[in-house]
Amino acid sequence: MSLSGQICPGFCGELLQNELMSRHTSLKVGGPTDLYAVPEDLEDLLLLVNWLDVNQVPRMVVGGGYNLLVREGGIRGAVISLEHLNRLEALGNGCIKAWAGAENLQVVRFGQQLGLGGIGFISGIPGTIGGAIRMNAGAYGNGLLNHADSLCLLRHGAVQDVDHSQIEYGYRRLDLQQGDIILAAILQLEPTDPACTEEEIRKDLELRRTKHSVGYPSAGSFFKNPPGQAAWRLIDAAGMRGQTVGGAQMAELHSNFLINRGNATATNCLELAEKVKQAVLATTGIQLEEEVRIVGEEP
DSSP states (O other), X not given: OOOOSOSSTTOOSEEEEEEEGGGSSTTOOOOEEEEEEEXXXXXXXXXXXXXXXXXXOOEEEESSSTTEXXXXXXXXXXXXXXXXXXXXXXXXXXXXXXXXTSBHHHHHHHHHHTTEESOGGGTTSOSBHHHHHHTTOEETTEEGGGGXXXXXXXXXXXXXXXXXXXXXXXXXXXXXXXXXXXXXXXXXXXXXOHHHHHHHHHHHHHXXXXXXXXXXXXXXXXXXXXXXXXXXXXXXXXXXXXXXXTTEEEOSSOTXXXXXXXXXXXXXXXXXXXXXXXXXXXXHSOOOOBOSEEESOOO
């Protein structure tokens, strides 16, 4: 796609053309997007989305790029980063409003300052609240959307609040309408001693440091856990721990982490993922499903 002429007149944020997505994803792979946009604020975002829609330019939103694999062919249209929409607001009655660009640990710390907790399990999950909401991030049997009183969405060109009762979600899943953008979440937290939250944060960060610090770029857990199963155990049983394709490897430390050892391509990563899925299917009869979002065109 060629974007000619002036792009989105009046837009105040950053606009980059033919920007490599490898610069914006934790796996450090991926081809160029036609347009990479970073709105300054909500008004800027509304202006941009309206311009894109009027001009029939496809768009997608990214968080911190931690759960994303972009193919070498890149992304046609626009990729929008909400990193500047990162405000945190205390609403009273145990609720806080976390805008999509706020870092997960930052949100936990904000609640801690207010004597509120219950979401410490996202402390060690890298990325932003928008991305965490989009995939219903969680750990230890808990999911972030269990704590969402409502979501603030950009839907059909207007800002809308969607109550928890209207949200359809499940394990690593949130059902949205096509074109929806998550702007913020109102989280219902619990009165919690800040010292207890601090201990929860410490334990979560330490656990992730010892089990998840694989030493190379990764996208976190690559496959979802099948019901009643742990994906890493299935990968181990299939003999795929440490297996490589080009510069991509299933990590020795945590076999459900697919890592980039320095020169991996998206194709390497996808070929390795397919080998893992076939090996697990052959040894256990279980079909693994990717947790990482895979987007973009073939090279």
